[in-house]
Amino acid sequence: MSMVVLIGLLLVGGIAAWQLERIDANLPRWVALATVTLALLYLVSVIAEIPAESFKLTPDPGDGDSWLLHLKLAWIPRFGISLELAMDGLSLLLVILTLLLGLIAIASSWSEIDFKPGLFQANLLWTLAGVCGVFLAMDLFLFFTFWEVMLIPMYLLIAIWGHENRSYAAMKFFIFTQVSGLLMLLSIVILAWQGVATGGELSFSYFDLLGLHLDGRLAWIAMLGFFLAFTVKLPGFPFHTWLPDAHTQAPTAGSVLLAGILLKTGAYGLLRFCIPLFPEISMQFAPVAMGLGVAGVIYGAVLAFAQSDFKRLVAYSSVSHMGFVLLGLYAWNNLALQGAIMQMVAHGVSTAALFMMAGALQQRLHTRDMTRMGGLWQQAPRMGACAMFFAVASLGLPGLGNFVAEFLVLAGLFAVHPGFTAVAALGLITAAIYALWMMQQTFQGAPDEQRQMDDFHGREMLAMVAMILALLWLGLYPQPVLDLAQPVLDGLHGVVTPGEHLAQTMTAGTGQ
């Protein structure tokens, strides 16, 4: 029940924040802050009750009872749909990330929103609830429900509180995710009926559908449905075009949530559903997926360099960084997978910080155009230092989380495909170019003397310092994160074994 309570807490908190606006316009953000803090404390108390040794046990991907938490209640027996939630190390990690970034999002929009602040905080909390649901749902119908439902508050966040071109961006975001989502729904239904065709009961439970055998063509269709839905969300090249618009037009908190956690749902979906449900087909498909990953790494970096809009630059850098996740997932060996998971966490933190920075700049300067900035360091040294830190984190400076992640991905990928590794490694260089260029454009150079600008206040500094510490911790001592996810990966290795051609490329790779 604890997982239901967690999601319910966020939902109810949202309603409370929405309604309490009538009493006082300042109340909603306190309610939102309290709700997320409460949810975090509750989660900690739940985890504390789980015996420590069960975190080291390998959960069986086909049996929910061997996971840390598992709940199954009947919902729509007509279709074998149940309210099935389960948590393993991976989902735990991502739920914690979601709630922490939720706090950051609330902090980053603390004084930004004047119009209907209650509904704004409510949408924020409902998005968090939807994302937590996505990370916990183990019934595919329920998963799809959360997957779609988390879009609506996000759509409203962009459409109501976004910037100048919000209607276009919100619509594009919604249509991309919804259409790809429908393809996934089709795949889910195909999978469930295939379960019936092979003699089982109609069921949408992940645990029942895992290990199901599908015929060649049907399996490809079903796999592609999942792949498209998750790659659009990730976003992988060439399905990323919604992302720069949505990120740029969203209010700061929306950008933080989008980049920090919504993108991770795509990566999570690939790791949890797409690859394990179709192990053989996925391994055959891996070269294509990795090719898209490499293309995303390079293309995102090149486009990031071409931007003059601060937020667009960060958005394109996300495309580049998430390309590494795609690479790591489809390389499917332990190093690369660890790297992908690490990247999900580290990119979540570093990009959230950069978007918060962009929001802070826009609130002070009323522009995101970098050509109108310059020399800001002299007027706002604290902001400059923070921006510098996250810029070098983003370009992969050793000692910070992103470096660990990208290094692990490249190291794992090298065993599988040295060619892709060589090209993807260029992404680290291009990242250095755009990140440093961004710093030069905004914080260095001659300052505009007429400009008056406040530096970061205590609240903003607190959020920034928290994220700086998080990235340092991820960079210097990443082992706890890896330990938490490792049993899950061990379990998945039992389901998915690299295909023959991959084994061949592996030997060919080591032969060189």
Added chain:
Amino acid sequence: MTVADFQALSPLLVLAGGATVLMLQIAFVRSVSLTAALTVLTMALAALSCVHAAQIAPLQVTPLLQADSFALLFCVLFCIGGAATALLSQDYIRHHGDEPEEYFLLLMLSTLGACVLAYAVHVASLLLGLELLSVSLYALIAYPNKSILPLEAAAKYLVLSGAASATALFGFALLYAATGTLEFTALGQQLDNTQMGQSVLLVGAAMVFTGLGFKLSLVPFHLWTPDVYDGAPAPITGFLASVAKAAVFVALLRLFLDADLFRYRILVEITGFLAILSMLAGNLLALLQTNIKRMLAYSSIAHIGYLMIIFMACITSDNRNLASEAAAYYLVAYTATTIAAFGLLTLICAHQVERENVELHHISGLFWRQPLLGGLMLVAMLSLAGIPLTAGFVAKFYIFNAAVSGHNWVLLATLILGSGIGIYYYLRVVYYMTRRLEQHHVQPTVVVSWHAKALSCILIAGILLLGTMPQSLMAYLRSIL
């Protein structure tokens, strides 16, 4: 006739009796509130009597009517739809018509026609129901006498719908000539033994299908739809789009099932082809509209397209139960959603007498001005777009299941494409509703009566309940099919 026969027909009898009572009441006292109250009461009674009739179902009463659970379920739906329309109409018709009482009488009669269609297992009762429904609708569409548009719409509907009925009638005549029977089941059996050859049968079936396809506004028989929907009074447009279509669809489905027309592959493939055309044309044309009523008209064409997938899914006989279940669920969900969407338009334009167009910019900021109405529209749009937790999603999910299990891949691809296009125009409404007020001139606030408020709450709750707790209705549908 025995007592059981009367019991089985009690919903029809209650509605017919109610119509007589209304006529008498109008002859003696003219009072809109009384007439509306009586209408709602009668329809509620008729819906309740379905429960009573269900105890002895299935029972065939005369060769014309079959009282089974399927028919009774739809009777309940149509009565509720009729009652909701009556409730919504009350304020509206006061401002738009001079003598508003007969409006409710006509509404009652067309509901009766829809219920007869649900019962029909014989061509005669099918035509009887169809005409009762349509003829009342001609008058209902033309009812508001303070503007010219309804008259134009009614004339258009009268001419085209009359032609469609005639076409269907001629088709039935051909079928009768070939088989010598008008009962659905016997018709199906005789089709194999006929001496007249396949071509007459196909022409006959095609004409019947054309006639009914017109009433369903399938592409390419849809050209009347936007104009008539636009011109008709908003509550009647809702009724036309939900109850009238659902009734014709139920009758058509029953004709196909009872006469086992799924044997004729080419006929079913035509339905599939028209489904594809309807999904694409409906959605694409809806994109171009700024008038919400016209947009909903095209969206209803697309939704009937989604529904027609059922016919293709029925080809394999072991898939038929699932497909009929899906159709029934879809019709329930679609009726609730459509009544909600048009109900909102009714409430907004209740006081606009001259023109009752609702353009997108008229609902700007509705969400902030009138949260209840905005919420109703939000839920209706999300349900039409098929977003989870609403009735529309579960209905679409049902269709997905029926089509996947029937291997209708092309139709599924079109369904996904169509839904993708649909999101754009449904969400555009949501976007306009959530626009901030400062950006444009302020719209007048609409006064909403308490019963309209209550109905809005019921509709919102109903759509969300159908979307989150569908199990009981699903189990019931499964038990009766």
